[in-house]
Amino acid sequence: MAQIKSPEELEKVRQGILSGRDPSKPSISVCAGSACLASGAAEVIAAFKAEIKKQGLEADVDTKGAGCPGFCERGPVVVIYPEEICYLQVKPEDVSEIVSSTIKEKKVIDRLLYVDPSTGEKAVHEYDIPFYKKQMRLVIGDNIKIDPKSIDDYLAVGGYSALGKVIRSMTPDQVIEEVSKSNLRGRSGSGFPAGFKWESCRKSEGEPKYIICNCHEGDPGAFADRRLLEATPHTVLEGMIIGCYAIGAAEGYIFVGDEFPQTVENARLAIKQAEEYGFLGKNILGSDFDLTIKVYIDGGGYVLGESSSLMASMEGKIGEPRTKYDHATDRGLWAKPTVLNNLQTWVNVPLIINQGADSFSKIGTEESTGTRVFSLTGKVNNIGMVEVPMGMTFREIVFDIGGGIRGNKKFKALQAGGPMGGFIPENLLDLQVDYEEMKKAGLAMGPGLIVADENTCIVDMVKYYLTFLANESCGKCTPCRDGLRHMLKIMNRITEGRGQKGDLELLEILSEVQKSAALCALGQGASDPLRASLKHFRDEYEAHIEEKRCPAGVCKVLSTALNI
Amino acid sequence: MDNDRIDQIIDKHQGEASSLIQVLLEIQRENSWLPKEILERVSEKLQVSLAQIQHTATFYKAFRLVPKGRHEIHICNGTSCHVRGAQGVIDTVQDLIGIRPGQTDLDSKFTLETCNCLGRCALGPVIEIEGKTHSKMSPAEAKDVIKKYE
Amino acid sequence: MGVVTLTIDNKEVKAKEEMTVLEAAQSAGIDIPTLCHHEKLEPYTACRLCMVEVESRGRVKLDTACSSPVKENMVVRTKTEDIIKIRRTLLELMLSHAPDSRELQALVKEYGADKDRFEKEASFCIHCGLCVRYCAEVKKKSAVGFINSGVRREISFVPEIASKECWNCKECFELCPTEALQTAYLFTVAQISDSPSFELESEK
Structure with missing residues (x-):
């Protein structure tokens, strides 16, 4: 592929790709996301290829491993075009029947369809399935149509058209103005306005300028950011390229761990393809804008999610946060102006440019615009990756999209924001996905939502987070390191039946001092789940301490102690 | 090297x-x-x-200062796996092979690692050994899986 | 260099503009407790004992005096009720490591700290990092460093370097507010005499 030299040529290339594709030609998309692969998607893809060859249909049917559409619960997911028939939990044994009946005879195979557990109704298409119905899949909706390893697939669904538009008709200031007008806010949880950050960096005097896409996602039990990069790497790149153009940056980094090998592989391949097509490198689309983007593999550790720690680690140092008196947009990476945005912030950029800020800002609430992608997990029926408009209530997410609680158990709490987040009990489930609303409720807008049911012990869950943080804190400052140490000791005592009167008060003092005295955001937020649990589930603590009883039957020593 | x-x-x-x-x-x-x-x-x-x-x-969590065993056992200890019983699986595997996460046994047979989220929450608790995912593990099933490795 | 005027505990203080709040307070005879601070070393902001309330341009926040740059018209309060509570708890946390440390004992009474509030710890180290930073920043030897993260963080000598450099230096010994450093050093010496190789912590 020769480099594309102008936005006009890009449209011609796109037309070329589209004209070579017959929309009525049968095409089989198998989700090749890490979750579906773990349930056997690779074997399903291989079986399709073999079967199609066997039946001599190679020229008539396309098969592809596609990006994750989100319904991990029922993987491997298969969608058959052009009818968009959606089959779930497909096994290699099902493949020959799918090819014979559905591909050749256009017959739907009932047993592979989604069945609504409450009505018994079957859903033929993706869009008929309740899990998808209430979502607003602006970012992840095309995933299943695209092989993440194919830049042509991305171009076929309109990819890089926002970049073309920017290069053709917008100045950097106009791009920043559009992003500001959209009210796009940082998806890391801070909710800081992206346009304002970009503008500060653009105006800053230092050179060169850097941008970083934070795909570190160290939260235990959250995978949405990394899954997005795996499924749609070119959307991430397109957002970053537009951002660099607006900010005046000549270098960008994707900061990601390599615990999901496929994520890194897809990101690296996408960069290579974008360079070949002329979306990265020198004179992008014939303009005088040059840019390189690299994948930076992080060394691992939750604390790296903190901005000063992340940048220290990129400079080869120990990832210890430091007290900040400058903004990263003035002195960031290598003490140069830097924009650090979460991956989910960057993926919204092409959308904003294509749709326009006015249309984007109509989605969601007044102060929180657009959509948010979460990983929805735990004791919920439909585990997966979901994209919802801001303003949706958590009740809708858990019960309508998530399909309620597994095994008809009782809902207890929704954990949002991970180790620095909080708990949403039943009576607060009507809370909206909204930065201000969540902040008021003591919650962070993290990428993970974890459902706890009546058999989940909240005290155990908080102990789990404190254990996690006791290992993952950098260990530099006293309130975080020693505060966590002693909170954990008290929690161990409580869950082992040795809780004492006064323990809860001690926990409260420790968490209060940690919140106000810790050096960085991690330390300041480290006891948020503890505080939230003491507020909403104090009775569970009291049962452990006073009655030496674990109401959910999780804390082992206590449950056995009772049997004796 | x-x-x-x-x-x-x-x-x-x-x-x-x-x-x-x-x-x-x-x-x-x-x-x-x-x-x-x-x-x-x-x-x-x-x-x-x-x-x-x-x-x-x-x-940094990625670095290892001890040699790895012939089989690397990764047990997901993400929050979703945790609320679905991962701790019981970890305890059982620890008892069975006699090492804690981050360690390799004396015969260099196993290395045990826990991880924060393998992104396969629908399948949790999850054990991954040599790229193969073992889903919805109970402590007893985990025992059977580990015993198959020599 | 310019001069700025700020208020510390209701007292007007003139300070050079490159000073920290701690330096400005010290120049005015106002005492702010510190543990990890050392004038020859870069601000570290780890022990958090020097936290003060800082009001600047209408914003009030808590910050470490050892790192906070002075600003014109800044208002600093060094002994509010919240700050005393923070210092007391921090002291109690450190006392769980080193109940007999003289430097900590000196502050116990002033802040009403209870040395038995938290369960005792095996290690004396309160992680002030004075030894580590002094060896790296002043002596440029890095014979001692930190290892691990979180609650497992500890100081650790590099035996090869320690065996060459430390015997004749030992300048860090008197910086240590507890006995942790000497213990670690003696342990290293014992190790070196046992075996020439050093073992890194294998557990994470």
């Missing part, structure tokens, strides 16, 4: 002290762990103190 190969990797990063983490990651990708001699060589070539290398190699 010989010194020539270490030097090659360092040269690829222009011998910059700031590339320490990337250099160590790359060495580990080939050598599977970081023996003391390698750390000394890196210290000398990159002009980074051994004290800082010790800290780096123990601070």
